[in-house]
Amino acid sequence: MALLEVKQLSKTFGGLEALKNFELSLEKKELVGLIGPNGAGKTTVFNLLTGVYKPTSGTFYLEGKCLLGLKPHQITSCGIARTFQNIRLFGDLSVFDNVRVANHWYSSYPVANAVLRLPSYFKYERRMSQRAYELLEIFNLLDKKDELAKNLPYGEQRRLEIARALAAKPKVLLLDEPAAGMNPLETKELMNLISWIREEFNLTILLIEHDMSLVMGICERIIVLDHGEIIAQGTPEEIKRNPRVIGAYLGEEAV
Amino acid sequence: MTEFIQQILNGLSLGSIYALIALGYTMVYGVIQLINFAHGEILMVGAFAAFFAITVWGANIFAAIIIAMIASSLLGVVIERVAYRPLRNSGRLAVLITAIGVSLLLQNGGLMVFGTDFRAFPRVIENTHYKFFNGSITITSYQILIFTVTVVMMLILQYIVQKTKVGKAMRAVSWDKDAAKLMGINVDNIISVTFAIGSAFAAVAGVLLGLYYNTIYPLMGLMPGLKAFVAAVLGGIGLIPGAFAGGFLLGITETMVSGYWSTKWRDPFVFIILILILIIKPSGLLGREEKEKV
Amino acid sequence: MDKQRLWLNVGVAATLAVVYFAVDWLIKTGIITPFQQLNLYLIGINIILAVSLNLIVGFTGQLALGHAGFMAVGAYISAVLTTKIGIPFLPATLAGALAAALMGIIIGLPTLRLRGDYLAIATLGFGEIVRGILINIEYVGGAAGLIGIKQYCTWPWLFFWTLITVLFIKNFINSTHGRACIAIREDEIAAEAMGINTTKYKVLAFSIGAFFAGIAGAIYAHYFFLIQPNTFSILKSFDALLLVVFGGLGSLTGSIIAAVFVTLITALLQDLAQLRMVIYAVLLIIIMIFRPQGLLGTKEVTFEVLCKKMGGTTWHCSK
Known part of the structure; x- marks a missing residue:
């Protein structure tokens, strides 16, 4: 059985469909990347999984336990912790x-x-x-x-946020753009750190990132969102070659 | 039945005054999301300006209202410039505490300058009682004046907000300050204008309160200010129609409670309504729910 | 380190004991005038009010303007119990404080969900409701107030309750519960995401603050032996807020220092009440604009800090 099982998760904001039928199944110790253009609904996924938003429909399970409708702090104590895109220390x-x-x-x-x-x-x-x-x-x-x-300094604030999330003893760690604003060297160090904590703490990690070198470098599997829908998923190699992904990032004309 | 109609009529005139005050709260809240606790004191200053205009310069009631509006507008703009503007990027807590500070400053400054006594507001026009249905229903000329002035002010405001360039800019600023700035709107000026208009309305309310209760004193703004805020929340803060609806509703409720129950329960009842509305529908009767962005 | 702390605690305890017995002696021998004694009580009451409000506003970051309401509940309940039913002072005080805390929970549960400014207005409304209801209860004297309360609150009680309040809240703040409250002040969404039950802690801080405001009310009632609804108006809540802001949002020692100084200045400028309030109001605005965290900010005045300031590396400063 998968550790985290997300089924048909959808969220509508006053008529705007931010996320449509999002499906995800995370095995223990997997490291999965969630990518997509701005406004694709990536952070919405995090906000739904951590209980900040209530989904319009769909549900999700952690270790077989339904977490739908729980408050954010209850979800944290069930084993999902996160960092924030805009650092909230x-x-x-x-x-x-x-x-x-x-x-x-x-x-x-x-x-x-x-x-x-x-x-x-x-x-x-x-x-x-x-x-x-x-x-x-x-x-x-x-x-x-x-x-x-x-x-x-900025880079250390990002690191502290991850440390703080780990202190909450998560089984699943959600990282929202952990490398944002970091230089290539810092990003490289961060990659090593993420890989290392996964081993050390037996973690399952889902991360949102714009830095492709990081995503391609450490994720085993990548999910691509566009306009609230999953348009592709697979290994980094498959994603790199997927025409729909290239289209989503570069505009339809490039296909 | 006639008593009920009488209470409604009394409530409408009191509600008019609340609506005028609530408007200032709601407009300021609309553009900078601040509860201007000093709004009641701006009203008080307006009432005193009118008082001195009449007693010292011998102005008539309409000239006195204009003078009061000018005095309060200036005060409102100065308060915004000096106390609120430096805090525009600070936390909510700091701004709210500052607003309380301004309110305390004006209350006690008023007590120092104007003295602690109640003063009789001059009876500038004859308060004729018009009786209907064999005298069972009375309408006074003050009530007519209060109601007429409020309706006229309401129409003027509606015109400003809906038809003029300034009004359009105000709506833009309340919608999104940054975007408004990018569109070339001078946000600082628009905020000043909002304070000026809101304060002018408070001044009118102050003069009408002076007429209604016959007296003015430096702490006169405290309770009506708080109640008008309740009215603004009741109708949906940030919404101009909400301020009117809330004001009238509150005025009528108050006169009903006084008339059918007890004047001593009037004030607690108002605040119980406040708590209930905040618990049941914090966005107010006409408002829509919003959620904080993560 | 632990030994050093022990000595420090012994030192603090000794200082407090000296203060207690010195004042006790001054009162018994009549060296302190009644006016000075009155201000001593006001200092104690203000310390309790400021420290308890600071827990809510300064540490948990919830702007509550109903402190006078909680104080009124404590004052009236305890006074009714001692005068009308004949219950001793201590249980009456506790009952008053518990009633205030209960009010805190009842009012806090629904309103603490509200955003900052709505909470401010809701708690303000609560204070006015309490006052309005008291005016309407003839049993407690209505608007004229409750008279004939025995002056049970003596110096030992005042000292005891002030000490208990400060110790309780200090120990609370310096624990995981206090950190949870501060985390809520800093970022409510992040606190919730880190597993803090934010509603629970807001209500907890609110009810602890209300409890001690109730204590302050009981002391007030049993020293001044007359309580009127209008004593506990919104202006009283603003007074307590002034102390918290002057001392620093999130500084207990700041609140204590502010309570002492403001009470003394108030006593000195007795005949210039309005001028004094004008000065306070201007100070409040200036502090918010230039130093929004209050004069001391979140800093605490401790022996270590004092030593460092004096440039000393005496024995208990070196770690």
Whole structure:
């Protein structure tokens, strides 16, 4: 059985069909790319899968469990975490605290224990800090842990967002343009990092990206969206040669 | 039955005043998504301007209204320039708190300058009582004046917003500020114009309130301001027809509650309506739902 | 590190004990005038109001303008319990505060879904509803107010409740729950996506804030022995907001410092009430334009910061 199963997912915004009958089946540890021109509906897929939007029709399952209608935070605790296209860090929190916030849902303790400073407060806080240290270490952000997230350079903010998403212990990680605004060297490093965390954390990854070198370089399978519909899917090699894809990107005349 | 009609008539004149105030709230909210808490105080300043125009210069009621409109417009534009414009790109919280600050400033500034006393608003025209149906229904000339002025103002506004270039630009700015800028609209000027018009309407409302209650004082804008805001939300904030619908509806509700129940329950009732509408349909009676973009 | 913290805590506790006994002695010997004593109570009440409102506005980022309403609930419930039913002060205070917290949940659940400015107006409306209802209840004196409340609130109670409020909210903020609240302030959508139940935390912050506003109300009622609905008007909510903004949205020490100074300045400028409010209003606008996070911002005044500022590397500053 597939880990994430998406069936006939559609979303209409006041008459505009942003997504039509989107189908997806992600096997465990797969790394799949979602590409398409601007406005093709890629981020809508993410917003539907994370519960930000309610689908007009269709449904989706994680490990056989239907997640339709759950609130975003409930979906996160079922095992889907994401990053955002336009970076949404907690700007006035430290790098360290940004990661610790995402630990909250699975390692919290009662409010009374915090207020009374009972031993379990210290125990759980230590545990949360420990995990945050490990993640920051992996993402090479440990020496910046006390800086405010808003003061980090752009590339590091992107990395921190991925670290924060990982802190939420996802089974499926959704990355929305993780390489946006990065130079080729940073993109290359990011590619390695994504491949590495997949192995390390046993992750299944779905990523949206405009940088073709990244998508072609690490994705095993690519899905192409245009005008809210899947127009092609397959291995990077197949996608490169697909005339409909080339058409969608370069305009119909080029076909 | 006659009492019911009487209450409706009373409600219409009070509702007219609310509608005029609500309009300023709604227009400002429409263009910059700000609840201008100081709107009630702009009204108060307008009322005082008219008061001094009549008592010191001996102006007639229409000249007094014009003077009040000019004074309030200037104040509104200055407030926007000095307090709100620097914050246009800040968070909502900062702008709202600033608006509260401006309101407190004008309230207490008013108390300092005008004194804490209630002043009798001059009876500029004869308040004749016209009786119908053997005296069971009374219409006063003040009510007629209030209602007429409101309808005229409403028509003027409708003309400005729908037919003039400025009105078109206002609608464009409220739709999408950035796109409006790209189309060559001077967004800053349009926002100033919006404040000027909204404040002028508040001034008219201030003068009418002075007539209606016979008194003016520096805190007179607080409650009518809040209630008119409720009216704006009730009708659907950002929508001009909504402000009118909400204003009249609220005015009639208030007089009904006072007439059939108790004047002491009038104010809490208004705010209960507010909470209910916010829970059931935050976009207001005439509004449409919107969702935040991710 | 832990040892250092221990010593720091001992130091703070000792300082507080000294303050407590010193003031206690000053009151008992009558060195403090009644006017000074009154302002001491106002300082305590204002600290509680500012710190509890800061949790809602400064830390969780929800602009609530109904703090006076919660204060009124606490004041009236506790006063009715002590004067009309004869329940002791402590349980009456707790009952008042719990009633306020319950109000916080009832009003918070439906309204906290609303966007910032709508929430502001809804909570403002709530405060006015409370006031309006109190005016209509003859049992509690209607508009004339409830009189004959015993002056149960003594200095130990004031000190105790102020301390409890600050400690409670400080410990709450410095925990995973507090971080969840701050995350909501920073970016609600991201917080939700990271697994934070944003509704739950907004309501929680709201009801904790309401609880302590209720405490402040109970203290107020049992010191001033007269409470009127109009005491708890929207202007009272604005007063509390002033303190939070002056001290810094998201700074507890800032709120405390602001509460102390504003109360003292208010006492000094007693005869110039309007001028004072004009100055406060202008300050509020200036702060928002030039330093929107408030004077101290999210910074806290701690011993470490103080030492660093003084350029010292004394024993407890070096980590």
